[in-house]
Structure formats: C-alpha cells, structure tokens
Amino acid sequence: MHRRQFLATGAAASIGGVLPNFNFIEERSTKDNARHFSPILEPIDASSGFKEFHLFVDLVQHEIVPGVSIHTLAFNGTIPGPEIRVNEGDRVRVHFENRTGLNHTIHWHGLHVPWRMDGVPYMTQLPVMPDQTFVYEFDARPYGTHIYHCHWGTMLHMQAGMYGAIIVDPAEGQTDPIQNVFPYEREYTLVYSSHDTNFIRNELNIMLERMKERRFLMQNGRFEKERFGLFADIDDLKSAMAKGYHPPYTTRRRTSADLPDPNFFTINGKSYPETPRLMIREGENIRVRLINAGASAHSLHLHGTDFWVVADDGYPLPNPRRMNTILLAPGKTHDIIIPGDNPGIWAFHDHDTRRATNNGVYPGGTLTALVYEDLPYMDRMAMPGMAEMQEHDPAAQMENASMEMDGLTHLPFISLDQ
Amino acid sequence: MKAPLRYMENYTRLIFAIALVCSVDSSTAQEFLPELRLGAMGVVSGNIGLADKKTASAVSDFSDSSVLLGARQQLFGSYRAQFVVGFQFPDAESQLGQVFYHHLFVKLSNQRNVFQIGRSRLDSNLMEFPTLRDDDALSYTDAQSPFSDGQNSEDTQFGNLVQFGRYLTKRIRLDLHGEYYSETRRREESFELNTAGLTIGYRVPESQRWNRHRLDQLVFGLEGFFSKDDPDASLVREVLPNAKLGVAINLRPDPVHFWRLVHQTIISFGADDVQEINTYLDATRARSLASFTSIEYVRRRLERPDYRISVGGGVRIFTNLDKNSGQFIMVGNFFRRIGAKFDVGVQGIFEHSYGDMSFRLPSNSFRINIGFIYAIEHVFNNQFDDRDSILNLEHGYIN
Numbered sequence A: 001m002h003r004r005q006f007l008a009t010g011a012a013a014s015i016g017g018v019l020p021n022f023n024f025i026e027e028r029s030t031k032d033n034a035r036h037f038s039p040i041l042e043p044i045d046a047s048s049g050f051k052e053f054h055l056f057v058d059l060v061q062h063e064i065v066p067g068v069s070i071h072t073l074a075f076n077g078t079i080p081g082p083e084i085r086v087n088e089g090d091r092v093r094v095h096f097e098n099r100t101g102l103n104h105t106i107h108w109h110g111l112h113v114p115w116r117m118d119g120v121p122y123m124t125q126l127p128v129m130p131d132q133t134f135v136y137e138f139d140a141r142p143y144g145t146h147i148y149h150c151h152w153g154t155m156l157h158m159q160a161g162m163y164g165a166i167i168v169d170p171a172e173g174q175t176d177p178i179q180n181v182f183p184y185e186r187e188y189t190l191v192y193s194s195h196d197t198n199f200i201r202n203e204l205n206i207m208l209e210r211m212k213e214r215r216f217l218m219q220n221g222r223f224e225k226e227r228f229g230l231f232a233d234i235d236d237l238k239s240a241m242a243k244g245y246h247p248p249y250t251t252r253r254r255t256s257a258d259l260p261d262p263n264f265f266t267i268n269g270k271s272y273p274e275t276p277r278l279m280i281r282e283g284e285n286i287r288v289r290l291i292n293a294g295a296s297a298h299s300l301h302l303h304g305t306d307f308w309v310v311a312d313d314g315y316p317l318p319n320p321r322r323m324n325t326i327l328l329a330p331g332k333t334h335d336i337i338i339p340g341d342n343p344g345i346w347a348f349h350d351h352d353t354r355r356a357t358n359n360g361v362y363p364g365g366t367l368t369a370l371v372y373e374d375l376p377y378m379d380r381m382a383m384p385g386m387a388e389m390q391e392h393d394p395a396a397q398m399e400n401a402s403m404e405m406d407g408l409t410h411l412p413f414i415s416l417d418q
Numbered sequence B: 001m002k003a004p005l006r007y008m009e010n011y012t013r014l015i016f017a018i019a020l021v022c023s024v025d026s027s028t029a030q031e032f033l034p035e036l037r038l039g040a041m042g043v044v045s046g047n048i049g050l051a052d053k054k055t056a057s058a059v060s061d062f063s064d065s066s067v068l069l070g071a072r073q074q075l076f077g078s079y080r081a082q083f084v085v086g087f088q089f090p091d092a093e094s095q096l097g098q099v100f101y102h103h104l105f106v107k108l109s110n111q112r113n114v115f116q117i118g119r120s121r122l123d124s125n126l127m128e129f130p131t132l133r134d135d136d137a138l139s140y141t142d143a144q145s146p147f148s149d150g151q152n153s154e155d156t157q158f159g160n161l162v163q164f165g166r167y168l169t170k171r172i173r174l175d176l177h178g179e180y181y182s183e184t185r186r187r188e189e190s191f192e193l194n195t196a197g198l199t200i201g202y203r204v205p206e207s208q209r210w211n212r213h214r215l216d217q218l219v220f221g222l223e224g225f226f227s228k229d230d231p232d233a234s235l236v237r238e239v240l241p242n243a244k245l246g247v248a249i250n251l252r253p254d255p256v257h258f259w260r261l262v263h264q265t266i267i268s269f270g271a272d273d274v275q276e277i278n279t280y281l282d283a284t285r286a287r288s289l290a291s292f293t294s295i296e297y298v299r300r301r302l303e304r305p306d307y308r309i310s311v312g313g314g315v316r317i318f319t320n321l322d323k324n325s326g327q328f329i330m331v332g333n334f335f336r337r338i339g340a341k342f343d344v345g346v347q348g349i350f351e352h353s354y355g356d357m358s359f360r361l362p363s364n365s366f367r368i369n370i371g372f373i374y375a376i377e378h379v380f381n382n383q384f385d386d387r388d389s390i391l392n393l394e395h396g397y398i399n
Helices: A003-018 A024-034 A177-181 A197-219 A234-242 A386-392 A399-404 B002-028 B206-211 B280-285 B355-359 B390-394
Strands: A051-065 A068-075 A084-087 A091-098 A107-109 A133-139 A144-149 A163-169 A186-195 A264-267 A278-280 A285-292 A298-302 A307-312 A315-323 A325-328 A333-339 A345-350 A368-372 B035-051 B054-061 B066-074 B080-088 B100-109 B113-121 B158-167 B172-181 B195-203 B215-227 B238-253 B257-268 B288-301 B304-318 B325-339 B342-354 B364-380
Touching: A024 A278, A051 A264, A068 A197, A144 A285, A144 A333, A163 A186, A163 A285, A177 A307, A177 A315, A186 A278, A197 B206, A197 B390, A278 A285, A285 A325, A325 A333, B100 B158, B206 B238, B206 B390, B288 B325, B304 B355, B325 B355, B342 B355
Parallel strands: A051 A091, A084 A163, A186 A285, A278 A368
Antiparallel strands: A051 A068, A091 A133, A107 A144, A144 A163, A186 A264, A285 A333, A298 A325, A298 A345, A307 A315, A307 A333, A345 A368, B035 B054, B035 B066, B035 B364, B066 B080, B080 B100, B100 B113, B113 B158, B158 B172, B172 B195, B195 B215, B215 B238, B238 B257, B257 B288, B288 B304, B304 B325, B325 B342, B342 B364
C-alpha cells in the first residue's frame, strides 16, 4: 500500500469510526448547493395594502460554467431573476426599472392579471424604454408555480436571462393542497433554459448599437414609428411601403443556421457541473418545481425511483401521476414530489442527451443529481475497500486508479471526460 | 526474399502513414472549427478621361475588386489567432499580373496587444477617404515609396509587414512596425525590411459611432524609408523620413444627416540633393508636403444609408526644388444605395500638375467614373466577440 492510499484510507476509517453518521461533507455540499437557487425577493413595502417589489434589469457578465462567461441580461443581477413569492389573493405591485439601453416588458406567465398588466408590447402596453420605470399591479392568482419573463424581443431577451419564478402560495391561513397529500418540508425550484451564446452576443451588440441611434432621435422628437416596425393597421403598413419602407422580412433573412441553436442548457442559469443538486433524506418527500423558461423541450428522467407529478401549469392535479420521466415543454411548469425511498446518488437528467452537453460536448447541460444527505459515509467513499482489494488482487489496480487522484474522496465527482 | 520484405516494409509504411493520418484526424475531430470570415468587394466602372485635350476611355474597369478570406480562433490562453489571405485585381498595365495577393498574414491579438506578420495594407497613409477606389488620390493620401517604379499603386499600398500594436486605452493604440515595400524599381523581392515607423492614434470604434463623438480620429505617424545601394541615384544608404497627421471630425454626427470631415497631411522630409524632378524616383525623394481633405454627407433613411455626396481636394507641394512644382486634385462623387451593400455612383476627378511634375503627368486631366460597388461580408461559425464590440467596450471585456 502506498503512503497516500494509507493516509486516505486511514483518515476515512477514523472519521467513519468516530463519526459514523456525521455528514460533514454533505453539510458543506448543502451550503454550497444553496447558492444555485435564486434568492427570494423581499417585498420593499407591505404597508400600502400591496406587496411591493422592486425589480430591475441590467446588462451583466454571467458565468455559465467555469471558463464560459457571457454578456447577458439579468433581473436584479441574477439568472434566473429572484424568486417572487406571494400568497393567493395578495395585491402585488412591482416597480420594474430598466437600467439597460434596450426596451423591455414583463409578462406574468400563468397569472390572471388585468390585461393592461400582461406585458405584451404594443398589445397591452408600451415598452419600458431605457431608464424608465413601469409599475405592474395585479392580484396574485391562481395558486401555483408560474413564470415571469420579458416579452420584448422574446427570442433574445428570454434566453439572455430575463426570466424567473413567481410562486403563488395558498392564501394566508390556508394549507397547501399538495402538502396536504404529500407532506414535505423542503422544496426546490429548478428553472430550465437553453442559450445560443453566439446568437445572444451578436444580437445584443446589434440591438445596443441600434438603440443608441434611436434614443437620440427620440430625445429630439424625430423618431419615426417605422424604426420599430410599428403601424396602426395593414393599410398603414402598405402606405409606408409605398413610400419606401421595406419590411424586415423582405430585406433580411435568417436561415436555419442563423436561428438560435442552443449550445448551453442550464438549470437556474448554470450548466453541469455547476447545476444545483436536489438534496434529500431517506423517508422525506421533497417538492420540486420544474419550470421551462427556455425554447427547448426537456425530457427529464430520474434514476432509482419514481416521482409523483402533482401540478401542471401550477394547478394541482386531482389524480397525481407516478412517473420517472416527464416532458417539460417550453413555457410549462410541473411540480413533482420525489419520495426519499431509495438511498443513493441518482442522476436526474434530460434524456435527450443533446441537452446534457456544453458546447455540444457531453457531459454538461442540465445534468444533475438527487443526493441523499444521510447516505452512510462509507457508501459515499469513492472506492470503498479498494485499497484492501489491491493487496490481494493486482487486477484491481485499474479500478483503483481513482484512489491515486488527489481530492477524489467522496461521490459524486465532477466528471468532464466523455 | 528481399522482394517480399520490401513489400512488407512498404506495406508497413503505408499502414503507419494511414494510422498517422487517422490519428491526426481523430484527435482534431472534437476541436473547434475556426470562425470563417468571407469578404468581397466588386468595383466596376466605366471611365472617361480627358488629359491635355486627349481623350481616353475604359469600358470595363474592375481594378481594386478584391476577395478576402479569414480564419480566426481562440487560443488556449487569452490570445486569438487569425489568418487572412486575399487577392485583388490590379490596374491594367500594372505589371502585377491577373491578380495580386494583397493580404496574407497571421495575427495574434488579445485585449491589449496585437502582433501581425505577413502582407497587408501598409502605413503609407493613416486615413481612409471617400473615393471610389482607394488609389484615386494616391499621390496626396499616401507617402510615396522610393522603392517603386511607379507602375502601380499596389507598391505603395501593400507590402510585407511586421507589426506590434498596443492598446494604451480602449481608443488609443500605439503601433511599431517594420515593412518591406516592394522594390519593383530594382526588380527584387525580399522578406527583409526596408521601412520602419511608429503610429499612435485615437480612434472611436465603429460600434460607438452613435455615442456621437465629434472627434472621431486623431492619428500621428512617423516612418522612414531605408534606401539601400541605389545605382540610379548613385547613393549608398539613405533614410527618407516622413511624418503624417490625420484627423476625422464628425461635423454633424446625426443618424439621418451625417456630416464628416477627414484630413491628412504628409510631410516627406526627402533628400537635400533632389532639387529637380526628372524621374519618378526623384518625386519620391524630393522634399514635399501632401495634404488631402474631404467632406462627406451621408443621408440615412431608417437606419441604412440612402445616398452619399462627398467632395475632396488635395495638394502636393515640393518645397526644395529649383522650380515651383506641385499638383492639386479635386474629387467629387455621388453614390446611391440601391440594395443591401450595393451602390451605384458617379465620380469626377480634376487634377493639375505644374513645374517639374509635368514631366510625367499632363498639366490638366479630368476623369469621370460611373460605376457599381458591391461589398459583401459574412462570418461563419462565429464563436467570440470582437474587442471593439459595444458589449466588450461598455460592459466589461470577456476573453
């Protein structure tokens, strides 16, 4: 036995012997894991009869995985934006401040807001232009897991990070209908998205340059509505064309190669190995809110056990369905309950493995794991007992190679090789 | 037995060769396809010339039409590598053949540093002027190469280059460069250097034009031609320095009515012994001042150019000759955009030469070009941003 192996084995043995069920590694992992979930947005004021929130959008640098940073848009500096939690029936007021040089709105996807608050530019409101603040007011309903996202330049702005979760909890004093059936204490929100980082970069550059020109003309009262391709009706459009206006689809063309072709797939803004893990203990249920804020569908499969699908688009299902794979289409939300009935470390991944890649290279993307915090320590060791096996079986040396690698003491590893 | 052995030996070599090729292929299969950039410009014109009451015409002049192909990729560190090859169609009677490879270089660059080696546009000028072709006013816009026989403009514009550039700020760049101007006068080509210089310039990146700065560019350059053994001039080594100053001012940086002025002055310090001009070489070695100024108006409609009108004028004065000598030029043009990056236009040029400069040039000449310009550029497999993008300039640089 080599000295390093001896020390590793000895350390493991002593910790295992003295602290047989103390999960210090998982405590560290759990704390570290917390940063992979969006912060809850605190109300700025609740005395006015409204739950008031402040949301701003800015242009930031965001690291998807170590070594890959992009310029992108972000609500309150995070991707996804902060999680908004309200109770059903709350009166909600959101002050939305635009700190970018681009136009934006917020659409409250799945909420039954007044139509003027729906966030569709030129259909329900004017865009929120640079340095402007728009106030959204609505009653929080219905109950469930929903999304908020920008609805201006949606093809770019959503994949560029302008999305987040808005959770409508039961009204004050009422119990959660899902919790009544599946008692749970912990829940996780996983917001999926897909990103063509090249498309994001190029489009942001074009938009930013164009908006500088437009802002100058607006400030001087010389802005022509044709610059936004904005017309009162078809006759207005035809009239503009007769005067020399060319609709963008007549002078430009995006081939399939030019359309967004995602090269990074994220959960809560991060790709594997930075994806959040689902921590669980034997015997407990955890609720996982699955949100697809991207444009790619995800076929999510859990190893080792089944889960219960308990809500669809926020609505509790009267007859929860037991599954191990669920299709999460763009714009959909599903709530699932995972029972802690099979201790271990289990992969939870998109079964369309093209979405388990970073820049097309596997593994990556939305790969993550269900991790039992209370897994016995020796079960979590990388190769338990391999050192002893090597004493008697030289053939075990190949498998034992991982013991030679510094730092590989517990599962799950981060593995980046195909 | 030797024959089968030889057969086996050759067979083994073949297998080894195949294995090598396959291993190379498989090892590169997962690496990035470089970013590819294709650029092309077609300049076609019909020309009518009148020089000292003699007319000349060209029905189809496609000189200066060019093609550029570039590949670019991220290196393992912060640097990016670029390889560019390009060719253009030179002027008739240029003696450069059907095509001329005007670009062929490798460039390494990161946020601050740029290293470039190969053939490229030389620092014989600092500014670009709104003329139909780059060489329409070459005597006024470029320092004249003493190594050229004067048969073509490419000798002055393109050559072999070694350059190190350093961005002192996002807009100020210092360049140290050594060049080899083609020595067509001596019918020699070499990979050595015959020129060296430095350039420092303030330039507002194109992506920030709607920040609407008045001062767009301010550039200063120093350059020295190192003339070697020269049988024609009976000289053994001399340095012919020149200094250049260029400025571009956005007179009215308006997105609809855009006015811009560009000016450049070149002082060629020349050689003291040149007091009359009898040959092209004398003209390049004589002490002179060349200046060119243009004013252009661009009418933009719904975020694309509609038409452009520009007028420009230049003078070239020789200050150390026995006879008062020089030349001046007036250029005016109008271009209308009739399709994406497709322009049609007309240009008129009047040029007057006097004193010793009339030895090879007509006293008065007038030329009209009616032509089309079609410029295309496309990037395939784009995978990273440019240093001068708005995102990198205004929202933090990303390697």
